Amino acid sequence: MKTLKLLPILLITGLLFGCESYTPVSPESELAIAELQLDAAAKVNTKSTADIFNFVTGDLIGKSTLHRNGNGITVNFKTTGLMPGHAYTLWWVVWNKPENCATPGACVESDFANALNVEVQLLYATGSIAGNNGKGNFSAHLKENDDSGSVHEIFGLPNFGGLQDAHAAEIHAVLRSHGPKIPGQVGEQINSYEGGCVVNFPAFTEIPDEAGECGDIIAAIHGPL
Template identity: 30%
Template structure:
């Protein structure tokens, strides 16, 4: 039997979604992640966590599609993301295959510093402490995309901050719940590519009928304890 999982993506009009706070009850079936070596040459390793002698933790999670900006859809075959946590911050690397077409994509950090304080599963309806641009790149035809990003505690942050106080920012790199969102910004628009690679929304989104969409999501649960709502799929 397939597992039913739902997950809110803060990047779908973050502020309005939080203000409305409408419960999302629709569940999607999540298929088991498949081994995919063709175009990538790598193996997915969802839910892997290890610690180094230097005090850093290394985590690997599956990349999921998101059909509407709220839910975890199917795993992206062969795609995975890594996260390294240490006292100096977070470092991520995402290896995936995007499907919306060639053009500019952005990667976003969504940070919940204290996931144990969240009242919903995976902090679904909780306001993030920080939502900030992590990276942007032009993805060529074929869709193979690799992103890297670094986030330090307390800012300042070079990327656009959509939610949160940039003077506070990340305060718990060791235990924060970290969501990564990959967002498509439509075909590259001459004269606007820099904005498409750095901003969440703008005049470029509705151009030529191509809205900006959240395509993929990764979740690193952090300090979600087994008895906390953030670990309970029924807490929605």
């Protein structure tokens, strides 16, 4: 009889301690978890490559590699076809809201007219003098929210704080020619947008070949992820 009395107690004990507890997850919590997972995935290291074109001649002249992570972007821009002894600067053209371009995710120069919505920012990347082989190897890094290299005031654009989101932005790497190096002005030529410039050709229309001539001639386009 004692064994029979103990049986209900053992069953109750097993129910209390032998089963795992379960707390239902609300749909709102599931959505929040999913958003966190997506955000974490977006911050991983990514790599993309893009063709480099001389947009004046239409020639394919190299490859651009862009690395992105939660801290910013790094570019390696390898090109041929440069003028030996000429000064060049590489520029970031950051379209922070590429979805607002006339063709979403495929921004072009005319989208500058919609700057307040696309939040485009132009920033200095790096610069150098081309060697005798006409090859260029430009590397630069841009941190998120770093606008120290911005030249927005030259174009009458607002300052949007630099690169807002490394993965969401459309990135154009643009190479600008400052013509032949000018003694005493080389530092300005390879470190500023207007260094050594007397004549500024409209973007992608003419290749500078005389001292004092400048123009954007070469670019690679990395779309948003």
